[in-house]
């Protein structure tokens with residue numbers, strides 16, 4: 001199973017440029033025989049929250065059409081990071097996932113909005129756990145700040161997720177939190193973590209990438225640098241079962257103590 005992580009810069013408030021860029025990057029990753037291609041958070045607009053009224057993707061239609069077309073054309077799974085959407089007059093930070101036939105198999109609205117970047121002022125939070133099937137593997141997807149809530153990731157793993165996808169725009173000053181939390185989430189949930197952070201800057205923040213893929217034992221398979229690029233790794237899903245049978249934390253949990 002070959003994973004491609006698209007660590008890209010995002011043009012602030014310029015969906016046209018970002019759509020063109022994503023299309024080219026997905027094409028390149030697909031031609032390099034990726035099975036799953038993963039994009040960063042809010043790649044259509046960046047955090048141009050004050051311009052959402054004009055820039056947000058209406059019902060995600062444009063994003064869904066692009067992901068679906070590319071997935072079907074290249075017969076590849078695409079975890080579409082997230083985009084700013086407008087649904088029934090409200091704004092959301094939404095992940096769409098397309099499978100190899102181009103079917104949109106998941107739509108998830110970020111559940112924990114990040115007050116430090118005023119996200120809660122402009123956007124609405126979703127309320128639903130996000131699991132989906134890709135190539136018969138149960139996967140889960142959450143977005144950026146969601147990472148800081150171990151219960152939320154655990155909720156996905158308890159629903160069967162063996163790979164957790166985490167797209168982000170995680171600012172440079174807290175990149176050590178990003179790396180440590182990702183590794184902890186992989187080890188404590190004995191699952192693969194595929195996490196994509198953007199690079200570049202917007203008017204308020206800088207972002208230095210460090211996208212990561214981490215195996216269920218905690219081994220770091222990808223640790224991206226600070227530049228734009230596509231990173232690739234192969235993952236073996238058997239490792240999830242191996243780790244879970246070596247240290248059976250899901251059998252040993254004492255949920256009666258955790259209430």
Ligand SMILES: O=C(O)CCC(=O)C(=O)O
Nearest residue numbers: 114144145169170171174
């Ligand atoms: O939790 C953090 O430090 C970063 C979160 C974030 O940037 C986001 O959710 O967009």
